[in-house]
Amino acid sequence: MTDSLAQAVLAGADADVLEREPVPDRYTAAHLRVEDVGVFDGVEDKDVRRTLHVGDVPMPELAPDEVLVAVMASSVNYNTVWSATFEPLPTFDFLRRYARQGGWAARHDQPYHVMGSDAAGVIVRTGNGVRRWRTGDHVVVSCTHVDDQEPATHSDGMLGADQRIWGFETNFGGLAHYTVVRASQLLPKAAHLTWEEAASVPLCAATSYRMLVSEHGARIKQGDVVLIWGATGGLGAFAVQLVKNGGGIPVGVVSSEAKADLLRRLGCDVVINRSELGMGDGGDTDGDPGRRAIEDGKRLGRIIRREVGEDPHIAFDFIGRATFATSVFLVRRGGTVVTCGSSTGYQHHYDNRYLWMNLKRIIGSHSANFQEQWECNRLVQMGRLMPALSEVHPLDRIGEASRRVQQNLHTGKVGVLCLAPEPGLGVTDPATRARIGEERLSPLRPQAGATPVPALAR
Structure with missing residues (x-):
């Protein structure tokens, strides 16, 4: 069962309605538990299905420069495998180190770690310091979490000593019904893509962009x-x-x-x-x-x-x-x-x-700064960069989805439906989608007569 705010999002409610609905005290998320650290000591096959849990966690308070996003879809990145095997270090170490800064950072040190470094969804709350985004906006989330008061960040966000990967080195990531992100992580969702297609793009596409196209690559x-x-x-x-x-x-x-x-x-x-x-x-x-x-x-x-x-x-x-x-x-x-x-x-x-x-x-090269993320997302919006989505799983099957990535049984990106009840939703520009064509938008999805790739496995 989803809460009333999530139901309003799924119904396509406008900003006024979303603002009136209460934010739930708890939400469903894929997470690790600190008591599992060490479970793989001496084990050769570190099967991520043993440590990936799906259940309710407490809703964190929102900082002034943050937004709360109702996550429609996310995807599995290899950092989820690293996190779930506690390699090269348990990510709880990252959270404790971040929390030592005090203030809002202290929230991240929890006995659970909500993972996920990709997301597409709808903004449902904004902090009082957020200027460029509004409740109801459809967004995707960049994984680059930076301190905008650190001098190096203004040269290149990836050079800041306090640069982190959201959902890997921070808590409250995207493999969940809700996620907390800084406003400086937000990008407009490409209107011709579905939720799961859009969520499969940001981390990998922008990382590739910086590696190949950017002046830093x-x-x-x-x-x-x-x-x-x-x-x-x-x-x-x-x-x-x-x-x-x-x-x-x-x-x-x-x-x-x-x-x-x-x-x-x-x-x-x-x-x-x-x-x-x-x-x-x-x-x-x-x-x-x-x-x-x-x-x-x-x-x-x-x-x-x-x-x-x-x-x-x-x-x-x-x-x-x-x-x-x-x-x-x-x-x-x-x-x-x-x-x-x-x-x-x-x-x-x-x-x-x-x-x-x-x-x-x-x-x-590591991830991408905000300008690189924005330029890469522009290519996606223009229909010049296509999603690499190959299969889609529900959130409650995150263990199986991540195991496929761990064993390299997948191609492209493995999508995860969070609040979205089924694939194919979220398109608000069907004309552009029709112009590009379904086959071009799904280059790694199975075609007629091909061996099928798992989709929405339950």
């Missing part, structure tokens, strides 16, 4: 050859589109023929199935660190030169340990490896000769 230009690892993942699927939009040549690497077919539908210029190449994990071979990575790089390099005539300018690498050494070897003289995430491990081993003697660069 690789700054792709027309004609750049870009190697994209995991090209049908959440980050990779947006990277392919951004490279194509910018006049570059995406070279996508995936791990199966089924994913290769999806990558072709995305319009990737060169598609490489690594499983057919016998590629290793980038680790040691016969006691020689990096030798296997160089062998993999030579095989990949021959394919890329055969297809486009030259080596990559840029390697887009969020995979980490398994691919990083190959990325460093493979990019051309003066080329760039741009990296984030490291889903296969943070310890990267590579032969530095190929970096230093060939004048290559490594750029570390």
Whole structure:
């Protein structure tokens, strides 16, 4: 059962009605419990279904610069897997550290942690310091949580020492019926997208935008050859589109023929199935660190030169340990490896000769600042960047949805319905949607005759 405020949101009530409805004392959320920390000690398979709980938690008080959003949909990011396995550190450590600032930050230190770093929904309350947003606005939420009184933030929001990822390093995240966010995290929802499509975009799309397009990233230009690892993942699927939009040549690497077919539908210029190449994990071979990575790089390099005539300018690498050494070897003289995430491990081993003697660069990248988020969201609103949604699950199945991400059984983004009762709701500009077309809006969803991907599993 939903509360009266949520029912009003679902009924499409106007701002006056929403303001009159009381904010509930408790709300339903996917969360971790502090007493579960340590449950995976000595366990090889750290199954996230053991630690992800769905139930009621207390409603936090709203700070002056915050808004309360009724969440219609969210999505699973890999940081949910990190949180649910308490790796590399329990996120309760992040919450306690943040709370030591005192004031409004103290609310975040709780014996539960509401996760989720994506959301699409309706504003139902605004703090008295919020100026640019109103109750009733349809929004998506940027994951970048910054301190606007910190000097570095005004140069680049990602450089502030107090920059955090909402729902990962803060509490009250988006995998819930309600979420509390700063007004500086809000972006207008693209009116032609459904709630679940819109919620699948912000974190991964903006992260890819900063890595590739921004002045803080690789700054792709027309004609750049870009190697994209995991090209049908959440980050990779947006990277392919951004490279194509910018006049570059995406070279996508995936791990199966089924994913290769999806990558072709995305319009990737060169598609490489690594499983057919016998590629290793980038680790040691016969006691020689990096030798296997160089062998993999030579095989990949021959394919890329055969297809486009030259080596990559840029390697887009969020995979980490398994691919990083190959990325460093493979990019051309003066080329760039741009990296984030490291889903296969943070310890990267590579032969530095190929970096230093060939004048290559490594750029570390993390999330995106507010301007980058806004510019990326503009592309979504214009219909020039499509959602990477592949499947949708209800909130009460968050454990199963996250397990699929943990085991890499998914493609693109895994959506989660929160207050939205079913997929397909939230479109307020059907004309633009019709102009773009359903097939273009769903490049990673199963097509007629294809093997179905789980949708709204119950």
